[in-house]
Amino acid sequence: xxxxxxxxxxxxxxxRANEVHGLVHLSIGQEAVAAGVCCALRTEDLVYSNxxxxxxxxxxxxxxxxxxxxxxxxxxxLCRGLGGSMHLVDVEHGLMGAxxxxxxxxxxxxxxxxxxxxxxxxxxTVVFFGDGAVxxxxxxxxxxxxxxxxxxxxxxxENNGFAEFTPRSAxxxxxxxxxxxxxxxxxxxTVDGNDVVAVREAFARFxxxxxxGEGPFLLExxxxxxxxxxxxxxERYREALAAEDxxxxxxxxxxxxxxxxxxxxxxxxxxxxxxxxxVERAVLFARESAFPPAGLTDExxxxx
Amino acid sequence: xxxxxYLKAITTTLAEAMRADERVLVLGEDVAxxxxxxxxxxxxxxxxxxRVRNTPISEAAICGIAVGAAQSGxxxxxxxxxxxxxxxxxxxxxxxxxxxxxxSGGQLQVPLVLRTQGGAGQRGGAQHSQSLEAWLTHVPxxxxxxPSTAADAAGLLAAAxxxxxxxxxxxxxxxxxxxxxVDGEPVLLGTARIVRRGRDVTVVALSRLVPxxxxxxxxxxxxxxxxxxxxxxxxxxxxxxxxxxxxARTHRLxxxxxxxxxxxxxxxxxxxxxxxxxxxxxxxxxxxxxxxAPIPFSPPLxxxxxPGRAEVAAAVRRVLAS
Numbered sequence: 001x002x003x004x005x006x007x008x009x010x011x012x013x014x015x016r017a018n019e020v021h022g023l024v025h026l027s028i029g030q031e032a033v034a035a036g037v038c039c040a041l042r043t044e045d046l047v048y049s050n051x052x053x054x055x056x057x058x059x060x061x062x063x064x065x066x067x068x069x070x071x072x073x074x075x076x077x078l079c080r081g082l083g084g085s086m087h088l089v090d091v092e093h094g095l096m097g098a099x100x101x102x103x104x105x106x107x108x109x110x111x112x113x114x115x116x117x118x119x120x121x122x123x124x125t126v127v128f129f130g131d132g133a134v135x136x137x138x139x140x141x142x143x144x145x146x147x148x149x150x151x152x153x154x155x156x157x158e159n160n161g162f163a164e165f166t167p168r169s170a171x172x173x174x175x176x177x178x179x180x181x182x183x184x185x186x187x188x189x190t191v192d193g194n195d196v197v198a199v200r201e202a203f204a205r206f207x208x209x210x211x212x213g214e215g216p217f218l219l220e221x222x223x224x225x226x227x228x229x230x231x232x233x234x235e236r237y238r239e240a241l242a243a244e245d246x247x248x249x250x251x252x253x254x255x256x257x258x259x260x261x262x263x264x265x266x267x268x269x270x271x272x273x274x275x276x277x278x279v280e281r282a283v284l285f286a287r288e289s290a291f292p293p294a295g296l297t298d299e300x301x302x303x304x
Numbered sequence: 305x306x307x308x309x310y311l312k313a314i315t316t317t318l319a320e321a322m323r324a325d326e327r328v329l330v331l332g333e334d335v336a337x338x339x340x341x342x343x344x345x346x347x348x349x350x351x352x353x354x355r356v357r358n359t360p361i362s363e364a365a366i367c368g369i370a371v372g373a374a375q376s377g378x379x380x381x382x383x384x385x386x387x388x389x390x391x392x393x394x395x396x397x398x399x400x401x402x403x404x405x406x407x408s409g410g411q412l413q414v415p416l417v418l419r420t421q422g423g424a425g426q427r428g429g430a431q432h433s434q435s436l437e438a439w440l441t442h443v444p445x446x447x448x449x450x451p452s453t454a455a456d457a458a459g460l461l462a463a464a465x466x467x468x469x470x471x472x473x474x475x476x477x478x479x480x481x482x483x484x485x486v487d488g489e490p491v492l493l494g495t496a497r498i499v500r501r502g503r504d505v506t507v508v509a510l511s512r513l514v515p516x517x518x519x520x521x522x523x524x525x526x527x528x529x530x531x532x533x534x535x536x537x538x539x540x541x542x543x544x545x546x547x548x549x550x551x552a553r554t555h556r557l558x559x560x561x562x563x564x565x566x567x568x569x570x571x572x573x574x575x576x577x578x579x580x581x582x583x584x585x586x587x588x589x590x591x592x593x594x595x596x597a598p599i600p601f602s603p604p605l606x607x608x609x610x611p612g613r614a615e616v617a618a619a620v621r622r623v624l625a626s
Contacts, residue, residue, distance in 0.1 A: 077409070079409035079411070080409030082406055082407055082409050083407040083408060087403075087407040089404075089407070089411050089412060090411075091412065097375075097404065097407075099400065101395055101399050104395055104399055105368070105372075106368070107365045107367075107368025107369050107372065107396065108368050108369070110369045111369040111370060111376065111378075111380075112375070113372075114369060114373050115377050115378045118327075118329065118354060118378060119327075119376075119378070138364045141360070141362035141364055141365035142365050144362065145359070145369065300405060300409065301406055301445055302405070302447075303405045303410070303414075
């Protein structure tokens with residue numbers, strides 16, 4: 001979680017310095033979902049992400065250097081500088097794609113799960129999406145098909161209570177995403193998404209069943225987006241969280257308190273320090289990476 | 305050489321592809337029942353319901369599932385029953401399928417075939433009859449094929465299934481039952497076919513307008529006008545070279561399709577030819593297409609709306625007079 005937090009805080013700075021380009025959506029405050037889910041997965045398991053993708057990519061194993069170089073539009077980026085923050089892909093680590101279209105790749109995860117069934121193996125597919133994606137027609141179509149075909153896919157909803165700039169109550173009368181899918185009869189659970197242990201335990205139950213070819217499952221993680229919808233969002237639609245409230249919510253501080261209480265964590269500061277040093281190495285790497293050659297744009301329109 | 309129909313050529317090609325490669329699967333509305341025309345008839349009996357998958361009426365999800373399956377090792381062939389319904393799946397096609405290879409820096413490939421059909425003339429009204437292929441040609445990353453014969457339907461479908469990119473095959477419902485000889489020759493995407501040789505005017509026609517242009521050519525031949533008819537077969541990639549070579553001989557060009565003229569693919573053809581061979585042209589390029597209106601239902605109005613042999617012949621006479 002510290003690797004994600006340190007990375008994204010640095011990305012925020014680099015965005016303001018105009019070194020990271022484009023629309024940047026940070027997941028600070030939501031790290032427990034990415035970490036709790038991905039730490040249970042194998043490298044060959046497949047993950048789909050969304051416009052707030054950095055945490056999922058890092059938790060799934062994408063190297064910080066490659067992620068940051070991508071955000072900076074460099075040739076050594078995960079996608080050779082052609083994707084950017086919202087479109088991270090790292091096939092080697094099972095990250096099959098993030099999308100800038102809210103909800104747009106939920107059915108792609110179903111397709112990957114279908115491929116696993118037809119080709120054999122016990123690979124599991126996971127798709128992360130926000131509560132804002134649930135009101136789109138493609139979500140309902142996908143839940144219907146995933147349940148109809150009993151696909152081994154785990155739908156992970158990060159319910160941070162805000163769809164872009166407006167609260168969930170302005171989008172729907174259904175408060176819980178797990179209630180939205182209730183008529184389809186799939187196994188579902190809503191957990192405290194800022195508690196990495198709770199996320200991991202609930203996810204692990206679904207994962208074990210999905211390994212056996214069962215599915216689909218829906219895990220709703222109630223969480224909090226500390227930053228705006230995007231970097232630069234003036235956030236006129238909500239009040240800033242009080243510091244003491246954040247201490248209670250922050251998934252990292254909570255896990256550190258748990259570790260200290262239970263005696264398995266000696267030095268939280270050291271974890272933070274190591275993460276920040278790794279991020280600085282990634283910054284140096286990305287800054288030294290060249291911009292992609294001009295011909296790359298034409299070269300990769302079609303596969304051959 | 306065997307005689308078959310455009311429709312049976314598709315069924316046979318799908319079956320051959322599924323026999324040759326177990327990664328090929330077919331999915332779409334009612335495909336296990338053969339679909340409304342029977343293009344997938346008999347496949348479920350041979351290959352089973354895991355590989356020939358009926359879907360709900362969820363065009364976006366069907367298309368999205370196919371994209372995910374394609375980039376995870378399968379070779380899905382999706383059927384969207386009418387091209388009019390492709391509107392519901394355009395996010396999946398335009399934002400996901402077309403860009404995955406590019407945006408991933410080449411890591412992903414989407415070997416997806418999307419079969420659909422368009423065309424008017426069967427009193428289907430304005431939501432079951434359109435020709436929307438030009439939209440697709442505006443999206444880098446997609447390939448677009450439009451067979452006009454049974455042989456090309458088979459050849460282009462086989463080529464599309466073997467291609468590592470998303471390919472949309474736009475069939476035409478009024479051509480489905482034409483009986484034709486099929487030689488089983490492979491077709492490369494991006495190769496036009498000179499359907500008829502002629503010295504006076506080049507007509508580049510798409511889909512149903514190919515047989516209409518041939519009829520017009522026979523009529524004009526009686527008046528001593530010899531028309532060369534070219535079927536590009538794929539709009540993306542486009543075999544511009546064959547078209548320009550022809551124009552260099554005839555010096556006159558007519559482009560013809562059933563889609564509305566405004567921003568139709570004919571506009572792109574005209575622009576590309578004048579860029580490549582302006583000096584070869586002896587007069588303005590004529591465009592044949594439907595008027596800028598939705599397709600009317602009433603039979604006499606639909607018949608009057610549809611471009612065909614008469615419109616092609618009139619356009620040829622106009623370019624010769626210019």
